[in-house]
Amino acid sequence: MTSPAARATKLRQQLEDASYRYHVLDEPNIPDAEYDRLLRELDELEAAHPELLTPDSPTQRVGSAPSSKFAEVRHAIPMLSLGNAFSESEVRDFVRRIEEKLERPVLKFSAEPKLDGLAISLRYEDGKFVQGATRGDGASGEDVTANLRTVKAIPLHLRGKDWPQVLEVRGEVYMPRAAFEKYNEQARLHGGKVLANPRNGAAGSLRQLDPRITAQRPLAFFAYGIGLVEGGELPDTHSATLRALREWGFPVSAESDVVEGAQGLLGYYERIGGKRDALPFDIDGVVYKLDDNAGQREMGFVSRAPRWAIAHKFPAQEQSTTVEAIEIQIGRTGAATPVARLKPVQVAGVVVTNATLHNADQIARLDVRVGDTVIVRRAGDVIPEVVSVMLEQRPAHAVPWSMPAVCPICGSEIVREEGEAAWRCSGELSCPAQRKEAIRHFASRRAMDIEGLGDRFIEDLSDMGYLASVADLYKLTLEDLLEMKRRVDERDGTTPETVKAGKVASKWAENLVEAIDRSRATTLERFLFALGIQHVGESTAKALAAWFGDLELIRHLPWPLFKHVPDVGGEVARSIGHFLDQPGNQQVIDDLLARGVRVADTHAPTAKLREGLNLSTLLVDLEIPKVTRIRADQLGNAFVNAEMLVDAPVHQFVSAGLPSESANSLAAWLEVPEHTSLLLKGAAAIHRLLAAVPETEEAVAGPLDGKTVVLTGGLASMSRDEAGAKLEALGAKIAGSVSKKTSLVVAGEAAGSKLAKAEELGIEVWDEAQLLAFLDKHA
């Protein structure tokens, strides 16, 4: 038997190791659920044996009790700010000043992205985290130790060896972009406070007086330098210091690099600029530092900024402009999204004329009015948004905005469902805006993939009455398209291209007819996705296709049966059922099939369905109040079939073992004719499925069963998605990043860091020729 103390030590070591692998090495070794399990075990152990609890235990990251205010911390070595460069010539000047003073040409610089977060300093004594502070004014900041303990990327004690007895580490706490988006989505949904940007998210979270709130915020950290060092030596270059920090347990930017001279710096700026939108966090520039510490000392400082470092800024992502109008945009599912029409303004190199206001709640929260001067933000490739209003510049006559009562496109009522943030146009497919969006989605690359059917064609074809539904796409003839074009030219007063360019002008129409024809051959998952059912994205469509295998089966299933597919819950199942219940939608499916759409990969439903195909599971799926799994099992045992149950008097439910409350609830539920009919339809569907489901899964052994494959770089013969689908069909699991668990990496043209990582880990790598040979062999 291991002692509790030994077990606690072991658990801490496992947890810290897992955390280091996740946050610093980016190579997780255990799943999140396992991490949580170990953490819970340690937590229970510490609760039972309080004497085992240590301040640097991973369980202490949940946040301690709140304080009333932060204490002041004087920085032993000031926290510097950085001078800025906004142009190439300012960067050249920076390099020239250093070269002149040090009298050495082509100097090495350490370069890294400049994170848009909050600068902090972390103090370690004998390897233990003892204090953390904000930058403040550089000379002194606020003691936010308790909050920083909750940031999982910050080590509570140092790893490795040879660290100084006292070490201050400087770096940036930030909120990854995806976490920021998710946080705001939740806040909007529940009417909470929305964060203006990831930077404010990081700053606001760190300045919470209650560390338990900070613990809930998805913060991360990168180390970029050091402050005070006592009782130890550090390497003599900045880049080597970063490597040491990484070994001691700190995340260091994977993008940091050493480059030479002004040319090297500018090249780095271009490279990172090109990646800016793809990075998982916001950056506002790059930082260059003279790599050689002796050189740094020689250069010294001007006021609070070092002469040996500079921030080269990217164009700003926020600008101010005025709101000329607030309009409503109707999406595919009818969601009415308010959009601000703006006086055109350059933001991060792009002219922005529209910005999303998300929903009515968001407008109310910001109190945006027509005529207001607002801050718009365009970060990464997300839609520009209005982040705040400059109230002091509001014109006197500006009036509050409110959601219109009817859809500006079709005049149907705009309604809001209970508990939802979004307002919706109730016109469904009678609303031209929803219809156009539905067609656009249907034709999109990941759905039916109709090449060349752009937004303009969809607009014109719908407006001129050629497309009442997506199925009408498969009725379009060459003549229709040419006629449509003639009418558009007439309407717009443009010169018909046929006159300008002769025969070739009809080539586009031929191409489009061909593309539509090609799209007729499709797969079940694409078809289901293309229908545009609310809540059915690609992965749900794929799961439905894999589990049921057949369109004719799926389109007549009552909704509770969809819950048999993993990850399909009540809401999604009801949404699919609602879609299939509309006669108009069934008609569209009929029309699509009648007009030649063919679903290629029909197969028997999976044998995995079998275990849930019984009356008691159906009763659970129906979500009858007070009929839990236990009660449903009792009913399943007592009744031979659904018909018997529907006709039974209440006392028979009680005889089956149900408490009277459940029995009465069930009887009341069955009073509603739609309920009994759904139950009977469900039972009939179960019979049909039982007949179709094979006894056991015929195990088709794929050559790549159990293998995890990562695709990187460009392939010449097909897209990465296609290659992925082919490999999946042979049993492979496709992953997005390379880790020790990766079995194989397929590297195409210009493969980058993933290939490097595969080589580093000694993972098998194929080029495109090897991939094609393999696919050919297993075709």
Ligand code: JCF
């Ligand atoms: O990423 C940053 N925001 C960042 C800020 C990176 C650095 O290397 C910095 C910094 C502020 C000061 N270095 C200094 C000296």
